Structure formats: structure tokens, C-alpha cells
Amino acid sequence: MNPTSDLIHLKSLKFKYAKESPLILDIEQFSMAPRERFFLYGTSGSGKTTLLEVLSGVLPATEGKVVICGQNLTSLSASERDFFRSQNLGYIFQSFNLIPYLKVKENILLPLKLNPHPPLNQKDSEVWLQHLVQRLGIEGLLEKNVLQLSVGQQQRVAVARALIHKPKLLLADEPTSALDFEHREKFLNLVFEIAQEQNLGIFFVSHDHSLKSLFDRSMDLRDLQKVKVPKSEDFR
Template sequence: MEKGEFVAIMGPSGSGKSTLMNILGCLDRPTSGTYLLDGEDVSQMSKNELAAIRNRKLGFIFQSFNLLPRLSAKSNVMLPMLYNQEQDIPTAEAEARAVTALESVGLKERINHQPNQLSGGQQQRVAIARALVNNPSVIFADEPTGNLDSKSSVEILELIHRLHAEGATIVMVTHEPRIAQQAGRVICVMDGLILDNGNNKNTPCMEKREEA
């Protein structure tokens, strides 16, 4: 996988795509094999080292947003900076960076709102701002539109495309072929194996999906 790529991971439930995602996201370690991230072998790292990698190099966008309730949008976006082990980011700077990130996802007017005061699409945009705020090497999006209505889905996907256009590397897990097809490359996972890892957009995954 190259810098600046936009990759979609597809596959039916239980196919192993979540495991792949967890390993890629440094939440889990592979039982065998190696995983090079930015040239670093992360497959043998300790929990603390993995935590540092996740903090510095990865950004996560979840299907269920995973914002902390009762914290403002700004505070939610500031969370990753709280866990920066390399440098202590002063609160004022962290706030400024959070505001900038929220502005970049179009939530300038909502920085002090709590998650329950925001729509689903807006919540996901807060989550995207949170994923961006530490300038990660890779952004992982796990079914980012799974919990959203179609209008919000389109907006979120547009936002992801814009991030890609601006140079971000994006890995997205999805069920929907229409969404997967928007990616530059589709990886198809089935029964724990990567069946297709190319630019062919008519992968077996898609056929299955369309038959069903």
C-alpha cells in the first residue's frame, strides 16, 4: 500500500476483514508474518509502543462515531493530543489545533456542542476531525457511513474524498460495492484470505454482494 492511496476493504461478515483492519490499525498483532508501517515493523511491538504508533501515525473513524458523551466537540477532538507521548502539547495549542480541524470538516459553528446536540453526520465529522488532528500517516475508516442516512453518507464520503485529494492515505472497510468502487483500489477478503488485491473493480466480493 502506498502513501496517498485510497483503499477499500470488502468481504462478507466473518471473512476476516475486521481482523485485517485491527492488525492494520495496530489494535491487534499478527500471529505470524510482518507488518511494515512507514518502514517500521510493528508486528513485534509492545502494547505501549503500539499505543504510541496509533497515536502518532493512525487516525480512526468508526461506524458508531465513538465520541465521548458530555464532552464538547472541541474536547473530543483534543483527545488524541492528550495521549501524545513524544511532546506535551500545551492546552492552548491543542485547542487551536482542534478548532482548525473542526473548521476543516465544516463544523466551525459547532465546536462547543456536545455529541447529543449534533446530527449523525455532524458527529461523524467531529470523529473525522479527531482522526485528522494528529496528522496521521493513515486514516482507517470502519464502515464510516454505516449508521448514516443517505444524504449524510454522501457528505461524509465527499469529505473523505477531499481528504484523499489533499494527500491523505485512507483505508476504508465497507459492505457496499457502490462505496467501495469510489476507492482507488479494492481488497477483497474471504475466509481469511485476500482474494483480490488489485484494481479490478469486479471482484468476487462484489458479485456475491450483488447476488444476495
């Protein structure tokens, strides 16, 4: 375990939404290696999205250390964390957060448009965009409005948007989707292939155990938390 070479390194992390609110996260130690594919299971309301927001620097840790790609986020200001995120992290939101009045292509390119220092120039980003959409099988959808897409297609657009700036770490919040296991497995294997080409690490959270065997390592958020909430089977 080496904080500078780990992709994610957490030490004595505590998070609460407000001073008088309960602790949502209380993690003594956690590390994830570069290129690792990690699955975190947690029931609804257990803190998965909160943890992803702390890892991405959207929310500041209340206490402790959050080191991502060797950068200690706790020593950065909110705007420095925003910049760090725009250069290094890809994020797939639980609800995708695609912009409904923009076309698929505009949605995918949005992070580069909003980035004052885009990590790719326009020519390289067009080449990378074409590669990504072909790999994801959405090259025929670029001019469509996102409202015209199926949930599975929206998921692929969300992946393309999360990877358009070639991040080092992909944080994925799996939605409560109606997609079947076969579809999700196929989709995930495709993301893994792209991740391997790009030396990308994946931190994936879900309240559904069924995909965990596809990952290099998996954990239950309750086992990561220092303060134990009773497991439902403890009541049996």
C-alpha cells in the same frame, strides 16, 4: 512493491483470537502505496474490523509481517505499538466511540491530551483544529455535547478526532449508518480533499459496495484471504 516505502505492507499475515480459535485472517501479501485511497469490501463477520485492529497494532498478528509506514509492528511491544499508533495513525471506529460526557471540542482534542508526546504543540493544534472543523462544517458545534448531534455530525467529529494529530494513514471502519448515498459521497469527497492536502492514505472498510468507485482501488476481503470461504453466489 517495497515494504519500506509502502504505507501498508503485509506478508504471510495470520490472525486468530485465541490458540484454539479459527483463523480469521490469512493474507499472503498486500501492499498499499502512500496517499492511496483503498476500499475493502467484506460481508458482516468477514474480519474487516479485526484486520483494522491488526493494522493499527491494537491486536498483535499471530504470524507474519505487518509493516505500517515502514515500521514493522510485529517487532514492537504492545506499548511501543500504542506509541506508534498515537504518532502515525488515525482511526475512525465503526461506532465512532465519541465520549458522551465531553463536548465536541474536547472529544476532538482528546487524542492529543492523552498523548504524552503530542506531535503538535498547543498553538499548532488549535490552528489545525480550527482548520479541520471549518473544512468539515462543524465549527458551530464545538461547545455542544456529542449526544446532541445527528449521526452525520458525529461522523464529522469522528473524522476531526482521527486527524487531529496529522496522521499518515487513516483507517476507517464504516458504520452501518442510516445515511443516504448522496450524503456519504459528499462526506467522503470532503475527507479525500483533506487527505490530499495532508498526503494522507486511506484504508476504508465497508459491507456496502456502493462507495467503491470513488476510491483509487478496491478489493473484496475474500479475494485477499488465502483460505477461501465459499462466496454466497457459489451456492446458487
